[in-house]
Amino acid sequence: MSTRIEDYALIGDCETAAMVGRNGSIDWLCLPRFDSPACLAALLGDETNGRWKIAPADGAFRTRRAYREDTLILETTFETATGKAVIHDFMPLRDGSSNIIRIVEGIEGTIAFDFEFMARFDYGQTVPWMSFEEEDVITAVAGPDMLILHSAVPLTGDDSRVTGAFTVQKGDRLTFALTFCSSYLPRPKPVDAEAALEATESFWREFTGRCPDVDGWTGPVKRSLITLKALTYMPTGGIVAAVTTSLPEKLGGTRNWDYRYCWLRDATLTLLALMKLGYYEEASAWRNWLLRAVAGAPEQMQIMYGVAGERNLREWEAPWLAGYEGSQPVRIGNAASEQFQLDVYGEVADALMQASKGGLARHPRGAEIGDVLMPFLERVWRDPDEGIWEVRGERQHFTYSKVMAWVAFDRVALMAEEAGEHDASRRWRKVADEIHAEVCAKAFDPALNSFVQAYGSKALDASVLQIGMVGFLPPDDPRYVGTVEAIERHLTSDGFVLRYRTGETDDGLPSDEGVFLACSFWLADALDLIGRRADAEALFKRLLALSNDVGLLSEEYDPKDKRLLGNFPQAFSHIGVINTALNLSRRKGPADDRSDGTPDVTVGLGA
DSSP, X not given: OOXXXXXXXXXXXXXXXXXXXXXXXXXXXXXXXXXXXXXXXXGGSOGGGOXXXXXXXXXXXXXXXXXXXXXXXXXXXXXXXXXXXXXXXXXXXXXXXEEEEEXXXXXXXXXXXXXXXXXXXXXHTBOOEEEEEETTEEEEEETTEEEEEEOSSOOEEXXXXXXXXXXXXXXXXXXXXXXXXXXXXXXXXXXXXXXXXXXXXXXXXXXXXXXXXXXXXXXXXXXXHHHHHHTEETTTXXXXXXXXXXXXXXXXXXXXXXXXXXXXXXXXXXXXXXXHTTOHHHHHHHHHHHHHHHOSOGGGOXXXXXXXXXXXXOOEEOTTSOOGGGOOOOEESOGXXXXXXXXXXXXXXXXXXXXXXXXXXXXXXXXXXXXXXXXXXXXXXXXXXXXXXXXXXXXXXXXXXXXXXXXXXXXXXHHHHHTTOHHHHHHHHHHHHHHHHHHHHHSEETXXXXXXXXXXXXOOOGGGGHHHHTTSSOTTOHHHHXXXXXXXXXXXXXXXXOSSOGGXXXXXXXXXXXXXXXXXXXXXXXXXXXXXXXXXXXXXXXHHTTSOTTSOOOSEEETXXXXXXXXXXXXXXXXXXHHHHHHHHTOOOGGGOOSSOOOSOOOOOOO
């Protein structure tokens, strides 16, 4: 039986991350980056695809776990009939190498533990050459990659499996460390586990110590901030959508995607979340990543990039992996990176404006990028596209795509006016007005009293909730109020929001999916926007209750089976926690001090 998605926790070093189960098994680890091949891949197969498990020998153990307060140090408490012990799992920031450290501490009585380590490079496919150099030092080598395991207890085994057994009693602290390095370079020095623990705690405490109080929501906001930081590739500032690939949107289904990349669509909401909470260094790093990534010809701009801005994200399948609970295929890379999506131009323009209004120093290439992007968008905004949900069916005239094209021209017109460039402002305002008129004429269905997914469609789509949030219409416009109410009535399951009904939209894919948590946060924001604050707060509380025991959220949720679905943890779900908490707390920051009246909520993350 697979470990449930919600039974995993995250540890990371702001360059990669690992997934740790409640059963003491690390089942997913990519090295040296988030998007590198996994060397522990049991998450998408079984133990023979790689895992590192430390757990009581008595299978009847009980567990509870939590992160050490305001940190990413995971503490899992195991209790058996004979005693109690805690495993402290963490990844210190790098000092030339990547390390996972596991400290087993005896608390009460005595507990016998089993140890198992199975390394598999290349996404669970390649069995390495294991060398037992000493009883407590083992290396695993496959081509350019090496893992060095330092153990506090003697270990035995062969190339396929390393095992051990040990006992802890009250006061014992046994340390295990796994280090990744290149097989052809000098080995790094062994890590000092206790010093690394102290430094890791100090790093996270300093980070969270900058978070202001958010009127009753500070706990989940801090946890979401930590998660967002953990999903950041610190060398570049890029923020990945999730640390996993191919966790399914329906168990046993085929909607399994690789989310270990950076979406432009996240730009504005990420900036707003960081700036409102005072994290300007992180916001600036993300903005700078964004501008580097989109540099070049506008017609070549992608919707997503690698953590350093890479463009080649070729999609392929790993048939040797059975998939999470049989959900196939397992995909590596993401073909959606090659799609044409109009909305990302609006998100980039909005992000640049929000960064400027939020107080970030102007980037020397920011204006130049606008000068290149806008004439291109002026030529192509009438074209159909694949849309925010990255459909793999026919291109359509998606409403959200057109609205975000309007956002691009609206924001650039505002910035040009502020800069005294009146001719440019008039030019872009004229295009914005043309798009606005077309959307109102072709995307609103009077019979439904709602904006619809695409021109000529009768299908509802949660993305149109953004119409009031980005300032396309005022929140009290009857057409927007009607849209919010229509989605609330017809596009929800157990009160949570679907992206769209897959049976009503030709998205080129079989099977159903769960409710989309980001869309549910949008509905909470929209309800608050139209004056239904009590309903917004009630929905927000229900969404927070979906978090697992350590405060993490995935992409989707199955209301029937009460299971988290999709890649995990999901950046945009946690951005939703932050921004909805800020909206409900009415916390004001520099980004709110606007003369143009544009709302400070916009959309993020595609599928």
